[in-house]
Amino acid sequence: MSEAKSGDTVRVNYTGKLTDGTQFDSSEGREPLEFQLGSGQIIGGLDREVEGMKVGDKQTVTVSAEEAYGPHDPAKVQNIPRSALPAEMEPQEGMQLQAQTPQGGQVALIVTSVDEQEITVDANHPLAGKDLVFEIEMVEILKAA
Known part of the structure:
Protein backbone atom coordinates (compact mmCIF):
# COMPACT_ATOMS: atom_id res chain seq x y z
CA MET A 1 0.00 0.00 0.00
CA PRO A 71 0.28 34.30 15.49
CA HIS A 72 -2.40 36.82 16.46
CA ASP A 73 -1.21 40.17 15.07
CA PRO A 74 -2.22 43.13 17.29
CA ALA A 75 -1.69 45.47 14.30
CA LYS A 76 -4.76 43.89 12.68
CA VAL A 77 -7.00 45.10 15.53
CA GLN A 78 -8.38 48.60 15.04
CA ASN A 79 -10.86 50.99 16.59
CA ILE A 80 -13.34 52.58 14.20
CA PRO A 81 -15.59 55.55 15.05
CA ARG A 82 -19.24 54.56 14.96
CA SER A 83 -19.79 57.61 12.74
CA ALA A 84 -17.83 55.78 10.00
CA LEU A 85 -20.49 53.04 9.87
CA PRO A 86 -23.75 53.23 7.93
CA ALA A 87 -26.38 54.94 10.12
CA GLU A 88 -28.72 51.93 9.97
CA MET A 89 -26.04 49.49 11.17
CA GLU A 90 -26.29 48.26 14.76
CA PRO A 91 -22.89 46.61 15.38
CA GLN A 92 -22.68 43.76 17.91
CA GLU A 93 -19.79 41.72 19.30
CA GLY A 94 -19.11 38.71 17.08
CA MET A 95 -20.65 40.35 13.99
CA GLN A 96 -18.71 39.79 10.78
CA LEU A 97 -18.07 42.73 8.47
CA GLN A 98 -16.33 43.18 5.12
CA ALA A 99 -14.04 46.11 4.42
CA GLN A 100 -12.25 47.19 1.28
CA THR A 101 -8.49 47.63 1.31
CA PRO A 102 -6.86 50.64 -0.39
CA GLN A 103 -5.78 48.21 -3.15
CA GLY A 104 -9.41 47.23 -3.78
CA GLY A 105 -9.30 43.82 -2.05
CA GLN A 106 -11.75 42.57 0.55
CA VAL A 107 -10.87 41.82 4.16
CA ALA A 108 -13.07 40.02 6.69
CA LEU A 109 -13.43 41.70 10.08
CA ILE A 110 -14.94 40.50 13.34
CA VAL A 111 -16.39 43.03 15.76
CA THR A 112 -14.74 42.37 19.14
CA SER A 113 -16.21 45.24 21.18
CA VAL A 114 -18.78 48.01 20.85
CA ASP A 115 -19.34 51.19 22.84
CA GLU A 116 -21.19 54.48 22.25
CA GLN A 117 -18.32 56.13 20.35
CA GLU A 118 -16.48 53.35 18.51
CA ILE A 119 -16.22 49.69 17.65
CA THR A 120 -13.15 47.45 17.72
CA VAL A 121 -12.61 45.12 14.78
CA ASP A 122 -10.11 42.30 14.31
CA ALA A 123 -8.84 41.31 10.84
CA ASN A 124 -6.91 38.28 12.13
CA HIS A 125 -8.18 34.84 11.11
CA PRO A 126 -10.44 33.63 13.96
Whole structure:
Protein backbone atom coordinates (compact mmCIF):
# COMPACT_ATOMS: atom_id res chain seq x y z
CA MET A 1 0.00 0.00 0.00
CA SER A 2 1.46 3.33 -1.03
CA GLU A 3 1.97 6.41 1.09
CA ALA A 4 0.67 9.86 0.21
CA LYS A 5 3.37 12.14 -1.16
CA SER A 6 3.66 15.71 -2.41
CA GLY A 7 1.71 16.15 -5.64
CA ASP A 8 -0.84 13.43 -4.82
CA THR A 9 -4.49 14.39 -4.44
CA VAL A 10 -5.83 12.95 -1.20
CA ARG A 11 -9.21 12.70 0.51
CA VAL A 12 -9.35 12.77 4.31
CA ASN A 13 -12.02 12.75 6.97
CA TYR A 14 -11.13 15.12 9.79
CA THR A 15 -12.25 16.81 12.95
CA GLY A 16 -10.53 20.02 14.03
CA LYS A 17 -10.48 21.09 17.68
CA LEU A 18 -8.82 23.68 19.83
CA THR A 19 -6.49 22.40 22.54
CA ASP A 20 -9.34 22.82 25.08
CA GLY A 21 -11.44 20.32 23.09
CA THR A 22 -13.76 22.87 21.44
CA GLN A 23 -14.58 21.63 17.93
CA PHE A 24 -14.28 24.27 15.17
CA ASP A 25 -14.75 22.13 12.04
CA SER A 26 -15.38 18.58 10.83
CA SER A 27 -16.03 16.68 7.63
CA GLU A 28 -18.56 14.49 9.49
CA GLY A 29 -21.78 14.33 7.48
CA ARG A 30 -20.03 15.78 4.41
CA GLU A 31 -17.73 14.55 1.68
CA PRO A 32 -14.12 14.02 2.77
CA LEU A 33 -11.80 16.99 2.32
CA GLU A 34 -9.95 16.70 -0.99
CA PHE A 35 -6.70 18.56 -1.68
CA GLN A 36 -3.35 18.21 -3.39
CA LEU A 37 -0.46 17.61 -1.00
CA GLY A 38 2.20 20.30 -1.09
CA SER A 39 0.06 22.77 -3.07
CA GLY A 40 -0.75 25.19 -0.25
CA GLN A 41 -4.49 24.40 -0.39
CA ILE A 42 -4.59 23.68 3.37
CA ILE A 43 -2.58 24.91 6.35
CA GLY A 44 1.06 23.89 6.14
CA GLY A 45 1.25 21.98 9.40
CA LEU A 46 -1.67 19.73 8.48
CA ASP A 47 -0.35 19.20 4.95
CA ARG A 48 2.95 18.00 6.41
CA GLU A 49 1.23 15.57 8.82
CA VAL A 50 -0.91 13.98 6.08
CA GLU A 51 2.12 13.27 3.90
CA GLY A 52 3.24 9.66 4.43
CA MET A 53 -0.17 8.38 5.52
CA LYS A 54 -1.69 5.30 3.84
CA VAL A 55 -5.36 4.62 3.06
CA GLY A 56 -7.06 3.60 6.33
CA ASP A 57 -4.46 5.29 8.55
CA LYS A 58 -5.85 7.39 11.40
CA GLN A 59 -3.94 9.79 13.59
CA THR A 60 -4.39 12.74 15.91
CA VAL A 61 -1.95 15.59 15.35
CA THR A 62 -1.37 18.99 16.92
CA VAL A 63 -0.50 21.83 14.56
CA SER A 64 1.15 24.87 16.15
CA ALA A 65 -0.32 28.32 15.57
CA GLU A 66 2.77 29.20 13.52
CA GLU A 67 2.06 26.31 11.11
CA ALA A 68 -1.69 26.96 11.07
CA TYR A 69 -3.02 30.54 10.78
CA GLY A 70 -0.01 32.27 12.31
CA PRO A 71 0.28 34.30 15.49
CA HIS A 72 -2.40 36.82 16.46
CA ASP A 73 -1.21 40.17 15.07
CA PRO A 74 -2.22 43.13 17.29
CA ALA A 75 -1.69 45.47 14.30
CA LYS A 76 -4.76 43.89 12.68
CA VAL A 77 -7.00 45.10 15.53
CA GLN A 78 -8.38 48.60 15.04
CA ASN A 79 -10.86 50.99 16.59
CA ILE A 80 -13.34 52.58 14.20
CA PRO A 81 -15.59 55.55 15.05
CA ARG A 82 -19.24 54.56 14.96
CA SER A 83 -19.79 57.61 12.74
CA ALA A 84 -17.83 55.78 10.00
CA LEU A 85 -20.49 53.04 9.87
CA PRO A 86 -23.75 53.23 7.93
CA ALA A 87 -26.38 54.94 10.12
CA GLU A 88 -28.72 51.93 9.97
CA MET A 89 -26.04 49.49 11.17
CA GLU A 90 -26.29 48.26 14.76
CA PRO A 91 -22.89 46.61 15.38
CA GLN A 92 -22.68 43.76 17.91
CA GLU A 93 -19.79 41.72 19.30
CA GLY A 94 -19.11 38.71 17.08
CA MET A 95 -20.65 40.35 13.99
CA GLN A 96 -18.71 39.79 10.78
CA LEU A 97 -18.07 42.73 8.47
CA GLN A 98 -16.33 43.18 5.12
CA ALA A 99 -14.04 46.11 4.42
CA GLN A 100 -12.25 47.19 1.28
CA THR A 101 -8.49 47.63 1.31
CA PRO A 102 -6.86 50.64 -0.39
CA GLN A 103 -5.78 48.21 -3.15
CA GLY A 104 -9.41 47.23 -3.78
CA GLY A 105 -9.30 43.82 -2.05
CA GLN A 106 -11.75 42.57 0.55
CA VAL A 107 -10.87 41.82 4.16
CA ALA A 108 -13.07 40.02 6.69
CA LEU A 109 -13.43 41.70 10.08
CA ILE A 110 -14.94 40.50 13.34
CA VAL A 111 -16.39 43.03 15.76
CA THR A 112 -14.74 42.37 19.14
CA SER A 113 -16.21 45.24 21.18
CA VAL A 114 -18.78 48.01 20.85
CA ASP A 115 -19.34 51.19 22.84
CA GLU A 116 -21.19 54.48 22.25
CA GLN A 117 -18.32 56.13 20.35
CA GLU A 118 -16.48 53.35 18.51
CA ILE A 119 -16.22 49.69 17.65
CA THR A 120 -13.15 47.45 17.72
CA VAL A 121 -12.61 45.12 14.78
CA ASP A 122 -10.11 42.30 14.31
CA ALA A 123 -8.84 41.31 10.84
CA ASN A 124 -6.91 38.28 12.13
CA HIS A 125 -8.18 34.84 11.11
CA PRO A 126 -10.44 33.63 13.96
CA LEU A 127 -7.99 30.75 14.61
CA ALA A 128 -4.83 32.92 14.52
CA GLY A 129 -2.67 32.41 17.59
CA LYS A 130 -4.22 29.03 18.42
CA ASP A 131 -2.69 25.57 18.32
CA LEU A 132 -5.06 23.18 16.52
CA VAL A 133 -5.70 19.46 17.07
CA PHE A 134 -6.85 17.36 14.12
CA GLU A 135 -8.16 13.80 14.08
CA ILE A 136 -7.53 12.65 10.51
CA GLU A 137 -8.30 9.50 8.54
CA MET A 138 -6.86 8.87 5.08
CA VAL A 139 -9.75 7.83 2.82
CA GLU A 140 -8.20 7.88 -0.66
CA ILE A 141 -4.93 8.68 -2.45
CA LEU A 142 -5.05 9.68 -6.12
CA LYS A 143 -1.49 9.44 -7.37
CA ALA A 144 0.03 12.37 -9.23
CA ALA A 145 0.38 11.77 -12.97
